[in-house]
Amino acid sequence: MEKAILESVGGEIVSIVTPVSICMLLVVLLVHTLTPHGSVVAPIATVAMMVYSEKPNDSLFEKLRGGFLNGIIFVCIVMIVTFVLFGLFYFRFTKCLRVYMGFSAFMVLAWMGGTVMVELIQFFSIPIDVITFGICLINFASVGVIAVFFCQMPIVLTQGYLVVIGMLVAFWFTKLPEWTTWTLLISMAVYDIMAVLAPVGPLKMLLELAMTRDEEIPALIYEARPVLPRQMPGPPPTSSSSTTVQPRRWSHLGAPPHSLLNIAIGRGNSAGLNVDSDNFQTSNLGTVGGHELMNFVTEPPIAPEAGLLGSRLVSSTEDAGTLNSVSSVLAGHQPIDPNVDEDTVPLVNPGTRNMAAVDRMELGTQMQPRDLDEDELERNDEGFGLGVSGALKLGLGDFVFYSVLVGRAAMYDLMTVYACYLAIVGGLGATLILLAVWRRAMPALPISISLGVVFYFLTRLIMDPFVVDLATHLVFF
Amino acid sequence: MTEVGGTGYALIALGPAFSLFLTVIASKPFLILTVLGSAMMWLVSLIACAILWRAFLPGAVWTFLPLLITVVGIQEAVRLYYWCLYLKVEHFLNKLAAKVSKPQLVATDKIQIAIASGLGHGIAHSVFFCLSLLTPAFGPATYYIDSCVHMPLFLVAAFMGLGFLLLHTFSMVIAFNALAGDKHFHQLFVPVMHLCASLLTMVNLLPGGCIAGVPMTLICAVVTLAVAGKIVWDKTGTGSAELGNLQRVHSSSSL
Numbered sequence: 001m002e003k004a005i006l007e008s009v010g011g012e013i014v015s016i017v018t019p020v021s022i023c024m025l026l027v028v029l030l031v032h033t034l035t036p037h038g039s040v041v042a043p044i045a046t047v048a049m050m051v052y053s054e055k056p057n058d059s060l061f062e063k064l065r066g067g068f069l070n071g072i073i074f075v076c077i078v079m080i081v082t083f084v085l086f087g088l089f090y091f092r093f094t095k096c097l098r099v100y101m102g103f104s105a106f107m108v109l110a111w112m113g114g115t116v117m118v119e120l121i122q123f124f125s126i127p128i129d130v131i132t133f134g135i136c137l138i139n140f141a142s143v144g145v146i147a148v149f150f151c152q153m154p155i156v157l158t159q160g161y162l163v164v165i166g167m168l169v170a171f172w173f174t175k176l177p178e179w180t181t182w183t184l185l186i187s188m189a190v191y192d193i194m195a196v197l198a199p200v201g202p203l204k205m206l207l208e209l210a211m212t213r214d215e216e217i218p219a220l221i222y223e224a225r226p227v228l229p230r231q232m233p234g235p236p237p238t239s240s241s242s243t244t245v246q247p248r249r250w251s252h253l254g255a256p257p258h259s260l261l262n263i264a265i266g267r268g269n270s271a272g273l274n275v276d277s278d279n280f281q282t283s284n285l286g287t288v289g290g291h292e293l294m295n296f297v298t299e300p301p302i303a304p305e306a307g308l309l310g311s312r313l314v315s316s317t318e319d320a321g322t323l324n325s326v327s328s329v330l331a332g333h334q335p336i337d338p339n340v341d342e343d344t345v346p347l348v349n350p351g352t353r354n355m356a357a358v359d360r361m362e363l364g365t366q367m368q369p370r371d372l373d374e375d376e377l378e379r380n381d382e383g384f385g386l387g388v389s390g391a392l393k394l395g396l397g398d399f400v401f402y403s404v405l406v407g408r409a410a411m412y413d414l415m416t417v418y419a420c421y422l423a424i425v426g427g428l429g430a431t432l433i434l435l436a437v438w439r440r441a442m443p444a445l446p447i448s449i450s451l452g453v454v455f456y457f458l459t460r461l462i463m464d465p466f467v468v469d470l471a472t473h474l475v476f477f
Numbered sequence: 478m479t480e481v482g483g484t485g486y487a488l489i490a491l492g493p494a495f496s497l498f499l500t501v502i503a504s505k506p507f508l509i510l511t512v513l514g515s516a517m518m519w520l521v522s523l524i525a526c527a528i529l530w531r532a533f534l535p536g537a538v539w540t541f542l543p544l545l546i547t548v549v550g551i552q553e554a555v556r557l558y559y560w561c562l563y564l565k566v567e568h569f570l571n572k573l574a575a576k577v578s579k580p581q582l583v584a585t586d587k588i589q590i591a592i593a594s595g596l597g598h599g600i601a602h603s604v605f606f607c608l609s610l611l612t613p614a615f616g617p618a619t620y621y622i623d624s625c626v627h628m629p630l631f632l633v634a635a636f637m638g639l640g641f642l643l644l645h646t647f648s649m650v651i652a653f654n655a656l657a658g659d660k661h662f663h664q665l666f667v668p669v670m671h672l673c674a675s676l677l678t679m680v681n682l683l684p685g686g687c688i689a690g691v692p693m694t695l696i697c698a699v700v701t702l703a704v705a706g707k708i709v710w711d712k713t714g715t716g717s718a719e720l721g722n723l724q725r726v727h728s729s730s731s732l
Binding site: 007009010011013015017415419422423425426429455462465466468469472473474475476 | 504505506507508509510513514516517520523524526527528530531534535538541545548549552570573574577579580581582583586589590601602604605606607608609610612622624625630633634637638641671675678679681682686687690694
């Protein structure tokens with residue numbers, strides 16, 4: 001019996017939504033356990049609070065103003081560090097970049113992870129001695145750094161470590177005072193739009209440079225389902241993507257007028273097609289350690305003469321990728337026949353973001369290029385490559401900021417958590433659909449964060465009293 | 478009443494939803510997305526209702542009557558809008574299926590999508606009305622309200638949540654079937670049953686009313702379940718005229 005369409009559509013979206021949900025759940029649990037209601041959390045001195053340190057007695061206007069200033073300063077710092085990293089990449093200090101990223105990942109896992117573990121030990125009164133704890137922590141952090149950056153490990157391990165890194169960074173951010181958190185989120189969302197869609201965005205330039213040079217950008221990206229084992233031709237591959245070794249990492253197909261960058265499409269060798277220099281490779285787009293925003297504009301490459309690109313997914317559920325499907329139906333032409341060459345859809349990477357101390361990562365998805373012009377059907381029918389893994393990639397910065405929003409919502413009540421969760425997942429879905437439709441790099445933060453913030457305030461101010469009033473009178477609808 | 482009690486209340490409210498999710502929905506990613514999408518739509522309708530009525534609450538007891546009527550009206554309108562969206566999605570899925578040489582959507586697929594949509598509504602309802610109240614239930618004490626001294630608030634809310642979850646889930650199945658086949662009786666049945674169940678919860682406002690209110694809600698849920706079951710039975714049973722529809726036949730095979 002043929003498998004129904006219902007069993008395969010939507011798989012990659014679910015494979016991205018699941019780790020995002022897990023990360024959010026972990027952050028909510030941590031926040032709920034470690035910051036009980038009513039306790040005053042001493043705000044930590046961070047770079048985000050250089051300008052204004054919120055005190056409970058300040059008036060609303062002062063808090064808003066101070067938070068706004070903090071947000072602006074933070075965004076400026078992120079932008080400066082992004083440019084610094086771009087400069088490092090430009091001058092080919094890749095080793096420096098990699099060492100820095102490994103170091104910051106280690107710091108996150110060891111120091112922040114250690115702090116969280118100590119708090120948990122205190123809370124649950126777990127009997128453990130310092131030496132054991134130290135050894136376990138060092139091992140945990142080391143394995144994490146190796147799994148994420150340097151070696152090929154079972155994908156679950158890499159994914160798990162990425163989620164843990166995102167969770168730790170998000171938990172650290174929730175310690176910021178309230179108004180600063182909200183203004184920070186909104187500022188980062190606005191900055192994301194500008195960095196991705198504006199012509200002088202640092203991430204755009206970085207990606208463009210990486211594409212023209214055909215090099216990887218080391219970064220932290222969560223990859224949903226890599227298929228093929230990575231081979232390491234030259235510099236060690238980055239993060240969690242597993243791509244095959246190909247002579248070129250990016251496809252250069254000329255400069256289409258509206259976008260400067262080409263999609264890097266990974267392809268697997270599993271289909272046994274000959275890989276020549278025109279074939280495509282997954283971009284191991286990650287974020288360089290540091291405050292950096294990377295956005296990728298992507299473009300559909302032209303097909304190689306061999307015709308069908310694609311890679312076979314390991315997972316058995318995917319025969320037709322969702323975004324492939326969306327694109328193909330919207331474009332009105334035939335998607336790649338999965339019986340011949342099982343393709344699924346990676347989206348092209350919209351944006352990757354990096355953060356020095358926190359190693360944020362961004363939404364990087366690899367897009368399956370779909371040409372929407374009917375005229376170019378023949379040219380492009382074979383051409384649209386897919387990521388090697390055929391899976392979506394999401395930068396870790398998005399994990400972090402989504403979880404920060406939900407963690408801050410958890411500090412009020414669980415109802416806001418549910419509302420914000422639905423808003424964020426809805427925003428993520430909308431972003432992915434826009435990506436499939438517009439086929440250019442899209443920042444992952446703005447829609448989700450704005451929906452999340454709107455839903456948070458609506459829920460807290462309006463819906464919560466309404467629902468609680470009804471529920472305590474036991475009147476339901 | 479400690480973690481055990483809290484977990485127990487949560488399972489009463491959400492246990493059937495959880496098992497429905499695991500058996501029907503978890504294996505199909507599209508249905509998971511449907512659950513999330515319809516939960517979000519229900520949330521939006523709830524926020525719209527809240528904006529409308531926020532200024533009037535907390536108010537006199539009689540305000541609940543127009544509130545319930547308008548709110549149920551809004552939710553049924555949202556259900557119709559959701560149906561229109563579903564038609565577009567179904568069209569899209571069929572087009573996609575044609576392109577990738579897969580069979581078109583059959584009756585069981587459509588029923589599954591209807592169950593997923595209804596479950597999204599039901600889970601959203603249970604989560605917002607019941608689960609968010611349960612946070613104190615994990616603590617050391619319990620809570621009774623004045624009009625219901627027989628059962629803790631959490632227990633009543635859990636049962637009502639369960640009733641409404643089943644009601645929402647299966648009324649969506651009935652509604653999809655009715656709107657697709659243009660069956661007027663069932664089309665009317667859904668909003669009427671929803672309104673009845675809501676108005677019956679007002680019995681809880683009377684002192685001691687929850688003794689009657691909870692069983693009545695559960696009876697409404699069971700009636701809805703029975704009607705939905707009969708519809709599905711007719712559609713997929715061995716005597717069904719649409720039996721051929723059930724087989725996923727490849728377009729080129731001769732099955």
